[in-house]
Amino acid sequence: MSLIEGRTGSWEIVIGLEVHAQVVSEAKLFSGASAAFGAEPNTHVSPVDAAFPGMLPVINRHCVEQAVRTGLGLEAQINMVSVFDRKNYFYADLPAGYQISQFTKPVVGEGKITLDMDDGSTREIGITRLHLEQDAGKSLHDQNPTMTYVDLNRAGVALMEIVSEPDLRTAEEAGAYLRKLRSILRYLGTCDGNMEEGSMRCDCNVSVRRPGDPFGTRCEIKNVNSVRFVMQAIEIEARRQVELIEDGGAVIQQTRLFDPNRGETRPMRSKEQAHDYRYFPDPDLLPLVLDPKMVEDLKRNLPELPDKKKARFIADYKLSPYDAGVLVDERITAEFFETVAKGRDPKIAANWVTGELFGTLNREGLGIEQSPVSAQALGELLDLMGDGTLSGKLAKDVFAAMVKTGKAPAEIVEEQGLRQVTDTGAIESSIDAVMAANADKVAEYRSGKDKLFGFFVGQVMKATQGKANPGVVNDILRKKLAG
Amino acid sequence: MALDKATVARIATLARIKVPEADQERLAADLSTIVTWIEQLSEVDTTGVEPMTSVAEMTLFMREDKVTDGNRRDDILANATSPARGAFFTVPKVVE
Numbered sequence: 001m002s003l004i005e006g007r008t009g010s011w012e013i014v015i016g017l018e019v020h021a022q023v024v025s026e027a028k029l030f031s032g033a034s035a036a037f038g039a040e041p042n043t044h045v046s047p048v049d050a051a052f053p054g055m056l057p058v059i060n061r062h063c064v065e066q067a068v069r070t071g072l073g074l075e076a077q078i079n080m081v082s083v084f085d086r087k088n089y090f091y092a093d094l095p096a097g098y099q100i101s102q103f104t105k106p107v108v109g110e111g112k113i114t115l116d117m118d119d120g121s122t123r124e125i126g127i128t129r130l131h132l133e134q135d136a137g138k139s140l141h142d143q144n145p146t147m148t149y150v151d152l153n154r155a156g157v158a159l160m161e162i163v164s165e166p167d168l169r170t171a172e173e174a175g176a177y178l179r180k181l182r183s184i185l186r187y188l189g190t191c192d193g194n195m196e197e198g199s200m201r202c203d204c205n206v207s208v209r210r211p212g213d214p215f216g217t218r219c220e221i222k223n224v225n226s227v228r229f230v231m232q233a234i235e236i237e238a239r240r241q242v243e244l245i246e247d248g249g250a251v252i253q254q255t256r257l258f259d260p261n262r263g264e265t266r267p268m269r270s271k272e273q274a275h276d277y278r279y280f281p282d283p284d285l286l287p288l289v290l291d292p293k294m295v296e297d298l299k300r301n302l303p304e305l306p307d308k309k310k311a312r313f314i315a316d317y318k319l320s321p322y323d324a325g326v327l328v329d330e331r332i333t334a335e336f337f338e339t340v341a342k343g344r345d346p347k348i349a350a351n352w353v354t355g356e357l358f359g360t361l362n363r364e365g366l367g368i369e370q371s372p373v374s375a376q377a378l379g380e381l382l383d384l385m386g387d388g389t390l391s392g393k394l395a396k397d398v399f400a401a402m403v404k405t406g407k408a409p410a411e412i413v414e415e416q417g418l419r420q421v422t423d424t425g426a427i428e429s430s431i432d433a434v435m436a437a438n439a440d441k442v443a444e445y446r447s448g449k450d451k452l453f454g455f456f457v458g459q460v461m462k463a464t465q466g467k468a469n470p471g472v473v474n475d476i477l478r479k480k481l482a483g
Numbered sequence: 484m485a486l487d488k489a490t491v492a493r494i495a496t497l498a499r500i501k502v503p504e505a506d507q508e509r510l511a512a513d514l515s516t517i518v519t520w521i522e523q524l525s526e527v528d529t530t531g532v533e534p535m536t537s538v539a540e541m542t543l544f545m546r547e548d549k550v551t552d553g554n555r556r557d558d559i560l561a562n563a564t565s566p567a568r569g570a571f572f573t574v575p576k577v578v579e
Contacts, residue, residue, distance in 0.1 A: 025548050032551030041570045045559045046552035062548030090499050092574040140571070141578050148578075149571035152559070276497055286543040 002170045003211065006242045011208045013238045014215055015168035016128075017230075019181060021160045021191035022135065022199035023066045029134055029158035030057030030100065037197055041151040049156040051096035056284050063158040064288065066190040067107050067132050069298050070160055073188045073305055074127050076111025078295055082131075084285045087277045093137035093150050101161075103279040106131035107288060113164075113184070114307055115176045116325055125177055126165030135159050160191065166205065166215065171231040178202065178227050179329075183306050187331045195226050202230050206237045207251070216241070217251040221258050221265055233258035237265045309334055317346035326354055333368050339375035344382050352378060356399050364403075372403045381409040389413065391420050393466060421468045424476065427460070430468065431477055434459045445481055456481065484522060485515045 003010040028035050031048035048055040071078050083105040086098040108130035115123040137155035139148050162181065168174045182193035182200060193200050202225070207218035221237055224230045236258070241251050256265040304312070306328045313324035313334075327337045327350065341349035357378065361371060381398060384390045390398060390413065401412045413419055421427060434456060435442050445452040460473050491511045495502040502510060560566040567573045 027546075027548050027550050032546070032549065033553040034550045040556075042556045042559055042572070044553045045556070047559070048552075050559050058546045059543055060548050061545035064545065088497075092572075092577055139577065141576065143571075144567065144573070144576075146576055147567065147573045148576050149567050149573055151571060276493075278497065283537075286537050286539065286541060289542045 002172075004208075004238060004242060006246050008246050010211060011238070011242050012211045013169060013171075013234065014166050014207045014209060014218075015171075015174050015234055016166035016205040016218075017164045017168065017174060017177060018203040018205070019162045019164075019178070020135075020201045020203075021070075021162060021181075021185055021193070023063050023132075023158035023160055024190055024192060025060060025063050025066065025158055027060055028156040029060055029063050029132065031156050033156065035157045037199070039153055041149075042153060044153040045155065049095070049152055057100060057282075059285070059288070060158065063132065064107070064290075065294070065298060066158070066188075067130060067160050068290065068295060069188050069302065070162075070185065070190045071108030071111065071130055072295075072299050072302055073184050073190075074108070074111035074113060074130070074162075076127055076130065077109035078290065079105060079107055079109055080290045080292065080295075081105065082107040082288045084132075084282045084288065085279045086282045087133075087279055089277060091136065091139075092148055093139045093152070093155065095137070095152065095155065099134050099136065100282055100285070101133035101279075102131035105287075107290075113177060113180055115173060115180055116310075116321075117173075117176060120321060123167075123173060123176075125167045125173075128163040128165050130160050130162045133159050133161055166207075171234040174204065174234055175227050175231045178230060180306070183329055187303055187305050198225065201225055204230060204234055204237070206234055206241070208238050208241045208245070216245075217253050219251065219253065219265070220255045222255055222268065224258050229258060229260050232260065232263070233265060236263060240265065303331070317341060317350070319346065319350050323350045323354060330368065336368055336371070336375045340379045340382065342379070344379060344386065348382060348385075349379075352382065352399075356396065360399075360403050372406055373399070377402060377408055384409055384413060388469065389419055391466070391470060394418050394420055418467065421464055424472060427464070427468050427472055428476055428480075430460050430463045431456075431473070431480055434463060435480065442481065446483060453477070453481070484518050486511050486518065 003012055005011075023029070023035075025035050027033065028046075028049065031046040033046040033049055034044040036044065046055075048057055068078055082102055084100050085103040087101045087103070088098045090097055106129045110129070111127035113125045113127060115125060117123060135154050135157040137150055137152040139150055141148050143149045164177065168177060182191075182195075185191040185200075186193050191200060195201070201223055204221045204224060205218045206221065207216040209216040219237060219241070221233050224233050237256070244251060255268045257268055258265050309328040310321070310324045313319045313327060314321060317324075319327070326333075328334045333353075337349060337353050340353060357368075357371065357373065360366075360373075361368060364372075366372075378399075381390075381395055381402065384398070385392065385395045398409050398412050398418060401407070401416070402409060405412070407415075438456075438459070441452055441455065445456075456477055457470070457473060460477065461468055461470070488507045488511050491502065491507045491514065492504075495507075556570065560569070560572065563572050565573055
């Protein structure tokens with residue numbers, strides 16, 4: 001357990017997260033308008049989304065399936081009957097004056113997420129529920145001095161609200177939770193997890209207490225849009241609450257905003273805090289009744305998720321938990337690795353993917369899907385090492401050339417004459433030349449100065465431009481020096 | 484159930500309806516009468532009866548995930564007051 005120190009003793013942070021994850025779908029949750037991001041303003045809008053009188057919502061089957069698949073991925077209870085409610089509030093980007101959401105009967109109930117902490121331990125975090133709801137439109141406040149502009153392209157896009165139990169205790173755990181949730185959503189293909197574009201947003205509920213005490217009064221920090229900001233916002237808000245309490249004050253339950261530039265949280269205007277949504281069942285929509293066969297089919301066709309994949313990588317490929325964790329984080333990385341490892345030494349494959357390849361991608365600022373070296377090509381490179389054509393050092397040179405030119409490794413080896421020399425005759429003559437040129441050192445070595453062995457190896461490698469097989473060089477050199 | 488004046492004022496605020504204070508007392512009485520009349524329903528014993536969400540004995544109709552609408556901005560903005568650049572709805576500035 002990790003505590004924060006105040007002036008009057010230690011405090012424990014209690015955190016629960018509400019994540020809004022945009023569902024990957026073609027059309028919106030209740031209309032036939034496109035759910036795609038980045039279109040001209042108000043072009044992806046149907047009369048349903050603009051709340052024209054008389055328009056009726058009709059639910060998108062795929063969005064329901066995506067929510068159920070996510071629920072299954074979180075090992076959660078799937079509710080065979082759920083109900084859509086109206087959440088009533090007024091805001092310019094909510095044309096109907098209510099959001100269609102699920103209040104008392106969400107489509108997905110309790111589930112869990114397992115966190116892998118940096119120290120190798122795991123933590124299980126409870127999921128309270130997942131429900132489907134509509135996104136709101138977008139308000140633009142900076143286009144005009146007196147007016148707010150409203151774009152309804154996003155209005156009505158399907159969201160999954162995923163609510164955690166107040167099980168998180170540190171900002172690091174909150175960060176690990178978000179990363180793990182994002183990884184699971186991406187594996188499932190139910191949300192692209194892109195926090196920058198707003199397809200995954202997070203509200204943080206934060207309170208502090210003395211260890212062992214009941215929960216304190218919480219504040220909700222709205223709409224934090226990166227993992228780093230979530231962690232910062234939690235730290236800063238917890239500090240604020242501790243100082244407030246230690247100064248003799250009390251935390252008031254309220255909604256706050258995080259300002260990353262000023263490094264502070266501040267209360268939203270009280271008007272928007274009128275948390276009286278007057279939920280009631282939406283009379284335009286019948287209860288959502290799931291077909292058990294549909295749920296079974298979705299369950300059967302679920303992809304292998306990160307936890308399972310990690311366990312398999314450790315068991316089958318004998319990878320360390322750390323390497324396995326890094327490789328399974330993104331599905332595409334795991335697939336890349338498995339292509340490289342197929343029929344080869346998995347440990348070496350893992351080292352090259354997490355070492356040379358990740359290093360290059362980080363340096364170039366590329367994702368693995370844009371990798372200049374394909375899994376196929378990296379595999380071929382490892383084969384050239386395996387059959388003795390390339391030494392480890394030469395392989396790194398070839399890899400660098402592959403990154404630069406995009407050529408196949410065999411081609412680069414031929415072009416640059418990098419083939420490792422294993423021909424003992426050629427190596428022998430190099431050694432003879434080196435020994436002849438350094439007769440004094442040979443004498444010193446023979447009189448007991450063993451350390452000079454490294455010098456000779458270096459000279460021979462230099463003479464062969466690094467292409468001599470080091471093992472062969474060692475063997476022959478040792479014999480020849482022994483006289 | 485009796486609604487008091489404060490509750491009426493609160494409901495009016497939530498509904499964004501301006502109700503002059505002078506009218507609130509009368510409205511409270513009216514609404515109380517209506518609610519009390521509806522409350523007769525609670526005289527029926529509904530122990531063990533699932534709340535009904537619809538009178539229609541059918542299940543929710545589902546749509547395929549196909550784009551069938553959109554790209555009709557002029558229609559959408561036709562009734563908007565002073566749309567900006569022919570592209571946006573506009574409202575008096577709401578700033579956080």
